[in-house]
Amino acid sequence: xxxxxxxxxxxxxxxxxxxxxxxxxxxxxxxxxxxxxxxxxxxxxxxxxxxxxxxxxxxxxxxxxxxxxxxxxxxxxxxxxxxxxxxxxxxxxxxxxxxxxxxxxxxxxxxxxxxxxxxxxxxxxxxxxxxxxxxxxxxxxxxxxxxxxxxxxxxxxxxxxxxxxxxxxxxxxxxxxxxxxxxxxxxxxxxxxxxxxxxxxxxxxxxxxxxxxxxxxxxxxxxxxxxxxxxxxxxxxxxxxxxxxxxxxxxxxxxxxxxxxxxxxxxxxxxxxxxxxxxxxxxxxxxxxxxxxxxxxxxxxxxxxxxxxxxxxxxxxxxxxxxxxxxxxxxxxxxxxxxxxxxxxxxxxxxxxxxxxxxxxxxxxxxxxxxxxxxxxxxxxxxxxxxxxxxxxxxxxxxxxxxxxxxxxxxxxxxxxxxxxxxxxxxxxxxxxxxxxxxxxxxxxxxxxxxxxxxxxxxxxxxxxxxxxxxxxxxxxxxxxxxxxxxxxxxxxxxxxxxxxxxxxxxxxxxxxxxxxx
Numbered sequence: 001x002x003x004x005x006x007x008x009x010x011x012x013x014x015x016x017x018x019x020x021x022x023x024x025x026x027x028x029x030x031x032x033x034x035x036x037x038x039x040x041x042x043x044x045x046x047x048x049x050x051x052x053x054x055x056x057x058x059x060x061x062x063x064x065x066x067x068x069x070x071x072x073x074x075x076x077x078x079x080x081x082x083x084x085x086x087x088x089x090x091x092x093x094x095x096x097x098x099x100x101x102x103x104x105x106x107x108x109x110x111x112x113x114x115x116x117x118x119x120x121x122x123x124x125x126x127x128x129x130x131x132x133x134x135x136x137x138x139x140x141x142x143x144x145x146x147x148x149x150x151x152x153x154x155x156x157x158x159x160x161x162x163x164x165x166x167x168x169x170x171x172x173x174x175x176x177x178x179x180x181x182x183x184x185x186x187x188x189x190x191x192x193x194x195x196x197x198x199x200x201x202x203x204x205x206x207x208x209x210x211x212x213x214x215x216x217x218x219x220x221x222x223x224x225x226x227x228x229x230x231x232x233x234x235x236x237x238x239x240x241x242x243x244x245x246x247x248x249x250x251x252x253x254x255x256x257x258x259x260x261x262x263x264x265x266x267x268x269x270x271x272x273x274x275x276x277x278x279x280x281x282x283x284x285x286x287x288x289x290x291x292x293x294x295x296x297x298x299x300x301x302x303x304x305x306x307x308x309x310x311x312x313x314x315x316x317x318x319x320x321x322x323x324x325x326x327x328x329x330x331x332x333x334x335x336x337x338x339x340x341x342x343x344x345x346x347x348x349x350x351x352x353x354x355x356x357x358x359x360x361x362x363x364x365x366x367x368x369x370x371x372x373x374x375x376x377x378x379x380x381x382x383x384x385x386x387x388x389x390x391x392x393x394x395x396x397x398x399x400x401x402x403x404x405x406x407x408x409x410x411x412x413x414x415x416x417x418x419x420x421x422x423x424x425x426x427x428x429x430x431x432x433x434x435x436x437x438x439x440x441x442x443x444x445x446x447x448x449x450x451x452x453x454x455x456x457x458x459x460x461x462x463x464x465x466x467x468x469x470x471x472x473x474x475x476x477x478x479x480x481x482x483x484x485x486x487x488x489x490x491x492x493x494x495x496x497x498x499x500x501x502x503x504x505x506x507x508x509x510x511x512x513x514x515x516x517x518x
Contacts, residue, residue: 018446022430022454027348027422028340029080030073031246031277032333033237034066035222036085038119042229042239044084050074057085058119062321063218065252069333072317073250076334076360077341082246084239086226087116087219094120094216096178098127098189098209108189111143111171112181113216120216122147123177126201126208129191131156139188141167143177144202152177159184222254224261227268237268240275245425247418248278248339250332259284262299265308269401273307276421278414280339281401282330283312283382288366290373297382306411307421308401311335311383313367315359315393326363331385334359338395348422349463351398351415351503359385359393378505379405398503416500419463427451427496439487444477447494451475455498465499473498 005011031044037058039045047053053070060067070081094113100106109127113120124144131138137160143152152175157167168180195207202208229236240246249272251260265281272279287293293312315331318324335352338359342352365385369377374384374396381404383397400417402409411417430450437443455473458464464472474497481493 018442020430020433020446020450022426022450024454024457025422025425025429026080026245027247027343027418028078028336029082029246030078030248030250030336030340031082031084031240031243032066032070032073032250032252033084033086033227033239034069034252035061035064035087035218036066036083037061037064038115038117039083039085040115041085041087041091042235044082044239044243046080046082046243048080053081053083057083060321063255065255065330068319068329069250069252072329072331072333072361073337073340076337077344078333078337079340079344082240082243084237085115086222086229086236086239088222088226089219090217091116091219092215092217094118094123094211095181096123096125096209096211098125100190107182108185109167110180110182111178113211114175114177114179116216116219118214118216118218119145119147121211121214124202124208124210125178126192127189129188137163137188138165139191142201142208143175144208145177146202150177159186159188221258224264227251227260227264237264237271240271246275246277247421248280248336250280250336252332253282253285253330256328257285259286269305269308273305276425277307278339278418278421279308280332280335281308281310282332283310283314285314287312290367290369290376293377293382294380297377297380306400306402306409306417309383309399309403309414310381310401311385311395311397312377313365313369313385315362315385316364316366317361318363328366331359334362335395347461347463349415349419349458349501351413353383353395353398353414353503355388355391355394357395358391359395362393365393381407398505413502416502419500423455423458423496423498426454427494430454431494434492439482439490439492441478443492444479444482447477447492448475451477451494451496455496458498463501465501471499 039057045056050071093116096111097107098109100108111125113123122145126142128140130140137158138156141154141157154170156165157170158165159167168184171179192208193206195201195204227236229238231238234241251268253259269279284296287296311331314328316326316328319327338357339352342350365387369384369386377384378397381399381401383399386396387393398414400411400414403412434443434447452475456469459469459472466472476495481495486493
């Protein structure tokens with residue numbers, strides 16, 4: 001009771017509702033991993049436009065296949081991405097040292113770029129003492145990135161341990177360009193001089209300090225070790241452990257001539273299965289025709305998993321960095337974008353394939369397949385991209401890597417696997433309210449109501465087979481699913497079944513002449 005009942009009259013008490021609502025999880029957040037021009041390393045960053053990607057990771061870069069894949073993703077309807085930049089072990093951060101003039105002074109302040117890469121070689125910084133009290137230990141710092149024109153300004157900084165504006169902490173929390181490296185000096189650094197005649201503060205080496213020549217480096221090409229990372233350190237693909245959810249993963253090729261290593265793809269597929277996500281695999285560059293694809297797919301046999309799908313062939317698109325001349329690209333970013341677009345327009349239960357699954361921006365495919373050639377690849381689980389007159393280039397296959405006819409897998413089709421993952425993720429998140437609740441019929445009733453409501457919502461949207469809820473799905477949580485032994489061990493068992501929609505791959509028209517009626 002909210003209050004003690006003392007006087008005669010009416011009392012109002014608000015009673016909390018016991019009904020719970022299960023909201024559907026996301027369906028098309030796509031994880032990308034690879035090289036980038038700049039940005040945090042092994043720290044996933046969520047972006048929702050390519051403009052955001054440009055601000056954080058530097059935009060298109062000829063050395064980064066990931067940058068193009070992300071652009072293709074947003075071009076084709078993607079709206080949410082999580083980016084993890086990885087760098088080679090020999091990549092270095094650019095160094096910026098202000099040298100003092102005193103007899104016993106060597107370095108007054110040592111800074112370094114916020115993250116690895118040659119981009120940091122374009123940084124400069126300037127210190128001035130234009131503060132209210134020039135006798136204090138306060139000073140101002142300006143940092144300039146000549147490659148982007150971005151200037152960061154920090155006023156009233158200090159080198160004192162007791163100051164709330166201590167320079168190393170301020171830069172760590174606020175700067176996207178630099179960090180303090182080494183020991184913070186005990187005294188405030190000296191101010192830079194005014195620029196010389198016909199110069200600016202950012203072109204005069206006495207008015208600002210530039211990065212040490214070639215101290216920042218992008219490093220060598222990435223290896224399978226860089227992509228795979230270490231689970232304990234949350235690096236490589238395991239960096240995505242730092243994000244709450246993603247639904248698809250794309251690992252663009254290492255470069256224009258080197259594909260992602262099969263061992264890396266195998267680990268990524270296993271990781272995606274653990275995270276209830278789909279891995280979108282690019283066909284190897286060496287697949288130049290139907291025969292290459294048919295024989296080459298055998299090397300993926302150890303990846304016959306339901307949480308991965310492979311697409312062939314590659315595509316040719318305009319490259320903005322090469323005067324929009326056509327260039328061959330891996331299609332994973334495009335595929336993920338079409339998945340996201342289909343989810344938004346039709347629902348996750350609709351196969352992201354067919355004449356509506358157009359590949360925007362694609363000028364032509366690297367291999368033009370005939371119906372007969374397609375007919376040899378589809379039954380083994382290779383999803384083909386096709387070009388048709390008027391329609392253009394489209395995705396024309398929707399099978400998982402376990403989609404070969406001879407495997408007879410229940411997760412043969414991509415939409416069946418994806419809606420299963422969607423339901424699993426949504427119910428996993430939506431039933432958290434039941435943890436530590438009294439394990440008896442009132443709780444089971446709440447669970448049944450919540451799960452039934454969620455499944456019925458999907459049924460009404462057309463996500464399942466059947467014309468009635470009883471034909472489409474069932475939810476069971478009672479004394480039959482949860483025995484007394486389960487109760488003693490703190491377990492609640494919930495059984496959920498559904499009849500998934502499966503895509504119509506083959507449309508058979510039977511045409512017969514009618515005999516003249518007598």
